[in-house]
Amino acid sequence: MLRTWRDIRRLLHAARVLSAYDALLPREYADAVPAHFKLAKSMLGRAKTRGDLSPGMRLSLALQSLGPAYIKLGQILATRPDVVGDEIARALENLQDRLPPFSQDEAKAVVEAALGKSTAELFSEFGKPVAAASVAQVHEAVTAEDEPRKVAVKVLRSGVEIEFSRDLSALAFGARMAERYSAEARRLRLVALVDTLAASVALELDLRMEAAAASELAERTKADADFRVPAVDWVCTSERVLTTEWIDGTPARDPGILREAGHDPARIAVQILRSFLTQALRDGFFHADMHQGNLFVDTEGRLVAVDFGIMGRLDAAMRRFMAETLGGFLNRDYMRVAAVHFDAGFVPARHSIETFAQALRAIGEPIFGRPAKDMSMARLLQQLFDTTRRFDMELQPQLVLLQKTMVVVEGVARSLDPEFDIWEAARPVIERWMLEQVGPEARLRDMGEGVNALGRLARDLPQLLKNAEIVSAMLAQGGMRLHPDTIQQIAAAQTARTRHVRVAIWIAAAALGFLAWGVL
Numbered sequence: 001m002l003r004t005w006r007d008i009r010r011l012l013h014a015a016r017v018l019s020a021y022d023a024l025l026p027r028e029y030a031d032a033v034p035a036h037f038k039l040a041k042s043m044l045g046r047a048k049t050r051g052d053l054s055p056g057m058r059l060s061l062a063l064q065s066l067g068p069a070y071i072k073l074g075q076i077l078a079t080r081p082d083v084v085g086d087e088i089a090r091a092l093e094n095l096q097d098r099l100p101p102f103s104q105d106e107a108k109a110v111v112e113a114a115l116g117k118s119t120a121e122l123f124s125e126f127g128k129p130v131a132a133a134s135v136a137q138v139h140e141a142v143t144a145e146d147e148p149r150k151v152a153v154k155v156l157r158s159g160v161e162i163e164f165s166r167d168l169s170a171l172a173f174g175a176r177m178a179e180r181y182s183a184e185a186r187r188l189r190l191v192a193l194v195d196t197l198a199a200s201v202a203l204e205l206d207l208r209m210e211a212a213a214a215s216e217l218a219e220r221t222k223a224d225a226d227f228r229v230p231a232v233d234w235v236c237t238s239e240r241v242l243t244t245e246w247i248d249g250t251p252a253r254d255p256g257i258l259r260e261a262g263h264d265p266a267r268i269a270v271q272i273l274r275s276f277l278t279q280a281l282r283d284g285f286f287h288a289d290m291h292q293g294n295l296f297v298d299t300e301g302r303l304v305a306v307d308f309g310i311m312g313r314l315d316a317a318m319r320r321f322m323a324e325t326l327g328g329f330l331n332r333d334y335m336r337v338a339a340v341h342f343d344a345g346f347v348p349a350r351h352s353i354e355t356f357a358q359a360l361r362a363i364g365e366p367i368f369g370r371p372a373k374d375m376s377m378a379r380l381l382q383q384l385f386d387t388t389r390r391f392d393m394e395l396q397p398q399l400v401l402l403q404k405t406m407v408v409v410e411g412v413a414r415s416l417d418p419e420f421d422i423w424e425a426a427r428p429v430i431e432r433w434m435l436e437q438v439g440p441e442a443r444l445r446d447m448g449e450g451v452n453a454l455g456r457l458a459r460d461l462p463q464l465l466k467n468a469e470i471v472s473a474m475l476a477q478g479g480m481r482l483h484p485d486t487i488q489q490i491a492a493a494q495t496a497r498t499r500h501v502r503v504a505i506w507i508a509a510a511a512l513g514f515l516a517w518g519v520l
Contacts, residue, residue, distance in 0.1 A: 003169065010170035014066055021062035023055065056091025064095060068134035068160065069167030069201070071095055076197050078404065086386070093407065101132035107139060107155045114238040122236055124148055131293075135160055135204055135309075140246060143236075150246035151233055152306070154207060161205055168198050204309050207242035213308040214244065220283045227275040227303045247304050249296030255416050263297050269413035270425045271303045276409045277429040280314055280402055281323050288312040288405045292412055312401045317344070322402065323433050329380060330427060332368065334360040346393045359387050372421035373414070378407040 018024035053061070063074040077084050078092035108119045108126060119126050125142040132138075139153045175194045178185035203209045211232045218229035236243035250258055252272065255265035272295065279286035287294075289310040296304045314322065321344050328337035338357035341347045347356060363383045367375055381403040413420045 004173065006166070007170040007173035010166060011174050014070070014170070017066055018059075018062050021058045021065075023059040023062040054087065054091060056088035059088060060091050060095050063092075067163070067167070069164050069171065069197070071134055072201055072204075073171065073197050076193065076200065081385075086382075093404065099132055099134050101129040101137050102157060104128055104139075106158060107137065110155050110158060111153065111241050114240040115236060120144070123151075123153075126153070136207070136242075141243075143233075149233075150248070151236070151243050152230070152246050153236070154210075154242040154244075156205065156207060156240040164201050164205065168194070168201065171197070206239050208237060208239055210308050211237045211242050211244075213311045216285060217279070217287065217305075217308065217311070220285060221275075221279065224275070224278065225302070226271045227278075227305070228298070229308075230304065230306060244306075247296050247298070247306060249298045249304050251292060252295035252297055252303070252412065252416065253292035258297065258416070261297070263301060265416040266420070267301075268297055268303065269417040269420050272416075273409055273413050273422060273425045274429050275303055275305075276405065277426055280312070281319050281429065281433045284314040284316065284319050286312045286314075286402070286405065288401055290405060290409050290412065292415070295412065312398070312405060314398050314402065318396070318398050319433075320437060321346075322399065323430055323437070325384070326377075326426070327430050327434050329360075329364050330423060330430060332364060334358075334364060341388065341393070346396070347388065347391045351391050356391055359391070360384070363387060368423075372424070373419045375421065375423055376410060377422050377426065378403065378410045381406060 015024060060074060063070040074092045074095045078089050078095065081089040084092070104126070107129070111119055111122070111126075115122060122144060123141040124144045125140075127140040129137040129139050134157075136154050136156045139155065141151050141153045143149045143151055171194045172191070175185070175190035178190050211234070214229055215232050218231070221227050221229065230245040230247055233243040233245070250261040250263065252258070252268055258265045258268060272290065276286060276290060287305050287308065287310075289307060290305065294305055294307045296306070298304050321340060324340045325337050328334065328340065334357045335353075337360050338347075338353050341356065342349065342353055363380060367380050381399075385399070385403065410422055413422065413425075
């Protein structure tokens with residue numbers, strides 16, 4: 001009961017803040033809001049924000065003021081235009097996650113508690129924070145070794161887990177209540193949305209997971225000449241501390257500064273796009289936060305990425321789907337793109353493939369008819385997802401994160417080279433992947449895998465035949481005979497399942513009773 005009241009209190013605080021920013025029930029939608037909701041809004045107080053801001057920007061500012069959990073919620077909502085709409089999703093894309101740094105003494109205390117040694121034993125130098133966000137901040141340091149190394153030490157904020165836990169508990173309570181009483185909330189799957197947020201936060205609050213992501217990306221890209229990942233110092237890494245190689249590179253944010261350092265901004269723009277697409281299509285594991293602050297160029301001209309808290313994955317089927325979709329658009333083969341969607345089962349068979357191909361042509365032709373600097377892959381993907389929703393395709397979370405990352409990557413590339421031709425830059429990566437996956441070598445590889453599968457089947461065939469004989473003999477003698485322990489386990493499982501069903505029936509009956517009482 002105490003937890004419930006605490007959840008309600010935190011939700012009321014959030015509601016007041018949202019109302020103050022006119023983001024709870026925005027005035028733009030006032031005519032569609034029932035009278036009792038308007039009354040509830042008036043009880044929370046008047047809006048105090050500027051009147052010229054869009055609903056999406058007001059929501060972004062409100063979530064930012066509510067703190068870390070709500071910032072993360074906004075970042076997840078930015079990937080769900082099907083829930084919040086395109087305008088609000090775009091406004092939330094730029095949600096900033098920056099806070100004032102905490103003290104150096106506090107950071108040292110966290111490091112010492114996490115690593116079991118004093119900072120003086122671990123580092124000969126431990127500088128002031130160079131970047132601070134809601135979850136952690138980063139310090140420049142030098143290891144206390146015979147051969148000292150400059151490193152970046154990421155330190156989790158004290159008490160951040162408790163703060164997240166309380167806000168997530170309140171959000172989960174609110175989502176459950178909303179789904180209990182609102183069909184629209186059930187359609188939007190608010191409980192699942194909060195579960196996604198909780199899972200994301202759990203990973204971000206364990207810096208060993210970020211270290212593992214950096215290590216995996218480094219391993220997958222170690223043969224790439226134009227891209228690298230800072231090495232993880234596992235000795236000085238724990239759940240609350242992450243230590244990696246320090247990058248003395250040029251930030252990939254200013255063309256002028258890149259030129260002064262001897263780099264060609266247009267070449268760097270191509271590297272950024274191709275590195276991202278290679279990771280996504282070849283490896284199925286990509287850096288999903290490739291903004292300018294996380295990208296550097298080292299003295300050898302290689303692109304270096306940092307901050308691996310947000311990573312994306314594409315399974316083999318989704319990679320093939322994405323590559324064939326982009327390849328089809330590159331060649332303006334809209335029927336092929338349509339067939340890929342139907343073959344994957346994303347578009348229900350009740351729709352006409354010809355009509356769907358026509359809709360895809362309406363997306364592709366206007367984009368390819370523009371100058372290179374105006375041809376946007378991110379815009380194409382967004383329009384593609386908007387169109388597929390009209391054909392009853394459910395939004396694929398893997399692809400949404402890919403598209404959102406594409407928006408960022410494309411923006412970074414164009415900031416370095418305004419004339420950047422994203423399609424020509426992408427073509428070699430897509431065509432190489434297609435050749436490797438569906439070309440002659442791929443067919444030979446698939447044949448080899450088929451032969452290996454047949455070999456395994458042949459190897460196991462004697463045991464399979466023996467098992468079949470045993471089963472046949474049992475059936476001939478009056479039925480299957482199970483070991484007593486197996487019978488006991490099956491009985492226990494059946495009892496448990498029956499009990500769970502019975503409990504579920506009582507819960508449903510009680511809920512119906514409360515609803516009926518409320519109606520009466």
